[in-house]
Structure formats: structure tokens, C-alpha cells
Amino acid sequence: MTRADIFSEIQRKRSFLCVGLDTDPRRLPAPLAGSEEGVMAFNRAIIDATAPYAVCFKPNLAFYEERGAAGMADFEATCQYIRDRYPEILILADAKRGDIGNTSALYARAFFERELADGVTLSPYMGRDTVEPFLKYPGKWSVILALTSNPSADDFEMQRLADGRPLYQLVLETARNWGTEENTMFVIGATKAFILSEVRKIVPEHFLLVPGVGAQGGSLHDTAAFGMSPQCGLLVNSSRGILYADSSERFAEAAAAKAAEMQQEMDQLLKTYL
Amino acid sequence: MTRADIFSEIQRKRSFLCVGLDTDPRRLPAPLAGSEEGVMAFNRAIIDATAPYAVCFKPNLAFYEERGAAGMADFEATCQYIRDRYPEILILADAKRGDIGNTSALYARAFFERELADGVTLSPYMGRDTVEPFLKYPGKWSVILALTSNPSADDFEMQRLADGRPLYQLVLETARNWGTEENTMFVIGATKAFILSEVRKIVPEHFLLVPGVGAQGGSLHDTAAFGMSPQCGLLVNSSRGILYADSSERFAEAAAAKAAEMQQEMDQLLKTYL
Numbered sequence: 001m002t003r004a005d006i007f008s009e010i011q012r013k014r015s016f017l018c019v020g021l022d023t024d025p026r027r028l029p030a031p032l033a034g035s036e037e038g039v040m041a042f043n044r045a046i047i048d049a050t051a052p053y054a055v056c057f058k059p060n061l062a063f064y065e066e067r068g069a070a071g072m073a074d075f076e077a078t079c080q081y082i083r084d085r086y087p088e089i090l091i092l093a094d095a096k097r098g099d100i101g102n103t104s105a106l107y108a109r110a111f112f113e114r115e116l117a118d119g120v121t122l123s124p125y126m127g128r129d130t131v132e133p134f135l136k137y138p139g140k141w142s143v144i145l146a147l148t149s150n151p152s153a154d155d156f157e158m159q160r161l162a163d164g165r166p167l168y169q170l171v172l173e174t175a176r177n178w179g180t181e182e183n184t185m186f187v188i189g190a191t192k193a194f195i196l197s198e199v200r201k202i203v204p205e206h207f208l209l210v211p212g213v214g215a216q217g218g219s220l221h222d223t224a225a226f227g228m229s230p231q232c233g234l235l236v237n238s239s240r241g242i243l244y245a246d247s248s249e250r251f252a253e254a255a256a257a258k259a260a261e262m263q264q265e266m267d268q269l270l271k272t273y274l
Numbered sequence: 275m276t277r278a279d280i281f282s283e284i285q286r287k288r289s290f291l292c293v294g295l296d297t298d299p300r301r302l303p304a305p306l307a308g309s310e311e312g313v314m315a316f317n318r319a320i321i322d323a324t325a326p327y328a329v330c331f332k333p334n335l336a337f338y339e340e341r342g343a344a345g346m347a348d349f350e351a352t353c354q355y356i357r358d359r360y361p362e363i364l365i366l367a368d369a370k371r372g373d374i375g376n377t378s379a380l381y382a383r384a385f386f387e388r389e390l391a392d393g394v395t396l397s398p399y400m401g402r403d404t405v406e407p408f409l410k411y412p413g414k415w416s417v418i419l420a421l422t423s424n425p426s427a428d429d430f431e432m433q434r435l436a437d438g439r440p441l442y443q444l445v446l447e448t449a450r451n452w453g454t455e456e457n458t459m460f461v462i463g464a465t466k467a468f469i470l471s472e473v474r475k476i477v478p479e480h481f482l483l484v485p486g487v488g489a490q491g492g493s494l495h496d497t498a499a500f501g502m503s504p505q506c507g508l509l510v511n512s513s514r515g516i517l518y519a520d521s522s523e524r525f526a527e528a529a530a531a532k533a534a535e536m537q538q539e540m541d542q543l544l545k546t547y548l
Binding site (some may be wrong): 022024060062063065066067068069070072076096097098099100101103104107109114123125126127128129130131133145148150151152153154155156157159160161162164167170171174199222270 | 296298334337339340341342343344346348349370371372373374375377378380381384388397398399400401402403404419422423424425426427428429430431433434435436441444445448455499504
């Protein structure tokens with residue numbers, strides 16, 4: 001999927017919403033709890049309910065790997081379900097993988113040659129060797145962690161280097177040259193929205209995947225105000241706020257309502273800032 | 275498994291060898307190539323052949339995930355096979371996971387509650403939040419990437435911070451306080467063995483997992499000379515050099531011979547430097 005494809009879907013839906021499919025088997029709504037097919041039934045219902053308002057789905061691998069081979073089968077079936085029914089929606093596998101050369105190439109193969117996802121989140125710690133194998137697949141995306149939304153992002157990501165820049169800025173400046181705006185995105189947590197204006201000085205055109213809006217305290221308005229590029233350039237993720245909007249048999253309607261509410265806010269922000 | 279358990283196995287076998295089970299289905303020896311059961315048959319033969327000389331097995335998840343749910347079943351069966359037959363041998367899952375809080379807790383659960391591995395490799399980029407959930411399991415190990423053996427380790431790991439230290443040293447100094455020598459190890463690539471003496475100033479007692487000896491150019495002698503602690507404190511990994519020592523039906527004997535050769539060299543190094 002190209003950058004133009006993503007932007008055209010954003011314009012069509014008037015939304016830059018990414019729905020995080022972080023499906024916790026322990027939090028399934030009452031009608032699905034305890035059934036073996038619960039996770040897939042839940043995911044199908046959430047996908048169908050939110051697809052009109054979302055331009056991206058992002059399953060987090062941890063939630064599937066926890067259940068071993070059975071969970072991985074659910075992850076694959078979830079990707080396949082989206083691909084079959086909503087081929088215009090971007091699928092990002094939130095795997096935060098990071099290994100070297102030959103090994104990284106196997107992860108790339110796992111996600112891209114088997115056509116599970118359009119992009120994968122990657123950890124930059126080991127440098128270019130991690131990302132390069134993923135960049136070889138045309139139309140696929142490397143989504144590189146830069147500044148995350150968790151409290152201990154301060155431990156290393158915000159550490160000042162000898163020239164005064166924080167580490168995450170070096171990651172942006174270095175990694176933007178590994179690929180292009182057509183195959184690389186960056187993860188920038190929204191809990192420090194003013195930082196998005198710093199980020200935009202370094203990567204004015206790249207798509208940014210922004211977690212941390214809502215549950216983690218970030219503001220959607222500030223994210224758009226400081227982070228929107230001429231082609232929007234934002235994918236704002238919401239997981240728990242949508243998935244667990246209601247724990248009764250009305251969970252899918254509640255998820256749709258929550259996604260629709262975010263879409264309406266995003267429509268206004270696109271009018272204001274694009 | 276405690277640090278004392280690992281050291282006692284090192285003394286018993288006179289070895290600090292870790293065999294990396296990076297089994298590539300495309301490189302199976304002739305008699306196993308193309309069979310669906312090939313990977314497990316290969317792993318069982320390699321494990322049985324090298325167990326007398328090894329104190330640790332380290333399957334790399336990328337090699338299993340590449341084949342999706344079927345590959346993950348092989349990963350689980352491999353861990354189970356080692357646990358059943360060789361309970362005294364440490365199992366480290368080389369997964370290089372790195373996520374935050376609740377999500378990281380799910381990865382910890384995936385590897386530890388299901389009793390697949392004794393330890394997991396982790397990426398420090400997102401800070402303490404990644405590692406903390408893994409430290410809650412008594413007798414389990416967090417194996418944190420510090421300085422890796424790939425060329426692009428220079429991109430970020432070796433970058434100088436404002437106070438002049440390279441980033442990997444800040445990782446060591448920070449992460450050593452998250453846990454203890456009883457639940458934390460660090461990955462230190464052996465391609466720059468003199469660096470091990472710097473590392474030992476910061477973490478004199480911690481176990482170090484050392485890749486990069488052999489295929490990637492590191493010297494076993496230098497690793498021991500600069501890196502050995504009073505309780506050995508080293509696990510030196512070899513993968514391809516052992517797994518693919520021979521591509522005929524004699525692959526397991528060749529793997530045993532290669533592992534035995536490394537064990538003999540390690541025995542000498544333990545006599546010299548312990």
C-alpha cells in the first residue's frame with residue numbers, strides 16, 4: 001500500500017484512526033467469555049463495527065503469542081479477515097521486532113511474504129541491520145520506534161547525546177535515510193504533543209503512528225495541531241478505549257460509537273489543519 | 275534456574291557453551307530436507323549430540339515464526355524436548371522483545387508461565403517498562419541487549435552521550451539496577467573483545483551472553499581473557515558453526531565434534547582465567 005493509497009483512504013473516510021486489536025482473552029465481553037472461538041468472534045465483530053471509521057488496524061503480537069500456536073493462528077486469521085473484507089485498510093503488525101541481518105530477514109519474510117501485514121513495528125536499538133531487510137518489500141512499511149508513550153521512554157529515548165540532541169532525534173535523523181517516506185513510518189507517543197513539532201522539523205513528510213491518545217493521556221487536538229503534514233501523515237491509535245467501550249453483548253455497537261466519535265473529531269481536525 | 279545452578283553446570287561440563295538453535299528449514303541436511311518433520315528431527319538430533327558439551331540452548335524465535343503457527347509449535351516442542359531430557363540445561367528464548375507495561379507482561383507470560391524458557395532476550399530501547407514484568411518470575415532471566423555484534427551497532431549503541439559514555443554503557447548502568455545478578459544477564463557481542471573489560475567495570479558479576487564468536491569474527495580466547503568473572507559469568511553462543519558443520523547424514527556427529535572442540539578450548543580457558 002502506497003502513501004497515496006493511505007492518504008486517499010484518510011480523505012474518503014475523513015479519519016486517521018488506527019484501531020489497535022490488542023484482544024485480551026480475559027477481557028472478552030460476557031457473551032464470548034470462555035469460548036475457544038471467543039477471540040476471533042470478538043475481532044470479527046470489532047473489525048466490522050469500526051471499519052467504516054478506521055484507516056488502519058494494528059494487532060499487537062503479544063496478545064496472540066501469549067497463547068502460543070493457537071494464538072498465532074488467531075493473529076493470522078485476523079489479518080486474513082481484514083485483507084479479504086477491507087483490502088483498502090492498512091494492517092500494521094505491532095511486533096516491535098529487532099534483530100540483525102539474516103535473522104531480521106526471516107521476520108520480514110514471516111510478516112510480508114506470507115502477506116499477513118502491510119507493515120511491522122521495529123525497534124531501532126541494533127541499528128540499520130534490523131530495518132534493511134524489511135525495506136526490500138515494495139509497498140510494505142517499516143514502522144520504527146522513535147519516541148514511545150510509556151513513562152520509561154526517559155530511560156534512553158530522551159537521553160541527551162554529546163551534541164545535545166535526545167537519542168530519539170538521532171534515531172529519526174539516521175533512520176529517515178535508510179528508506180523513504182514511501183516505506184518508513186515512525187512511532188511517536190502523543191503524551192508529549194509539543195514534541196511533535198520537533199519531530200516534524202526532522203521528518204516533515206513521514207507518516208507517524210501515534211499511540212497514547214486517550215488512555216495514556218495524549219490529546220488528539222494537540223497531535224493534529226503539532227503533527228499534521230500536508231498529506232495528513234498521522235495514524236492515531238486507540239485500542240482499549242474502543243475494544244472495551246462496553247462489556248455486554250452490545251460491545252460492538254459501543255465500539256462503533258466510540259470509533260465514530262473519534263472519526264468526527266478527526267474530520268474537524270482535518271478541516272482545520274490540513 | 276539460579277546463577278549457582280548455571281555455574282555448577284559450567285563446572286561439571288567444563289564448558290560455557292550455548293548452542294543457538296537457529297534452525298533454517300532451507301539448510302536442513304540432505305536426509306531431512308523437504309520433510310514436514312524435518313526441523314524437529316534436526317533439532318532433536320542436534321540437542322542430543324551437543325547436550326554433553328553445552329550448558330545452554332538458545333532457539334531464535336525468528337526461525338520459527340517465519341513458518342507461522344506450525345513453526346511456533348516446533349519452537350514449543352523444542353523447548354519441551356530440552357526440558358524433559360536435559361532439565362539441567364538453561365533455555366534462553368532469543369526473541370529480543372521490547373514493549374511496555376501490560377503488553378510486555380503478556381510476552382513474559384507467553385515464555386515463562388507456559389514454562390517454555392528460563393530466560394528471554396529483551397531490547398532496552400523503551401526502558402524499564404519493557405523489562406520489569408519479566409523480573410517478577412523467580413528463577414527466570416531477563417537477557418538485555420547492551421552491545422550487539424552486528425556492524426550497525428555503531429548507529430546507536432556506540433553513540434556518545436552528553437557525559438562521554440557510549441549508550442550501551444548507560445544501558446548497563448541503568449539496567450543493572452532494575453534487577454539483580456540473579457535475574458538479569460546482558461548481551462555483549464564478542465567482535466570487540468577489549469570492550470568486555472569496560473563492561474566488567476560496570477557489571478562485574480552478571481552473566482553475559484556473548485554472540486559473534488566464530489562466524490562473526492570474535493575470539494573465544496579474548497572473550498575469556500577480558501570477560502570471565504569469578505563465577506565464569508559467560509555464555510558463549512555458537513549457532514551456524516555447530517548446526518551446519520556437515521550437510522550429510524553425518525550432521526549430528528559433526529555438530530558433536532564441533533561442540534566438543536569448543537568445550538575443550540573452554541576447559542583450558544576456565545583453568546587459565548577462573
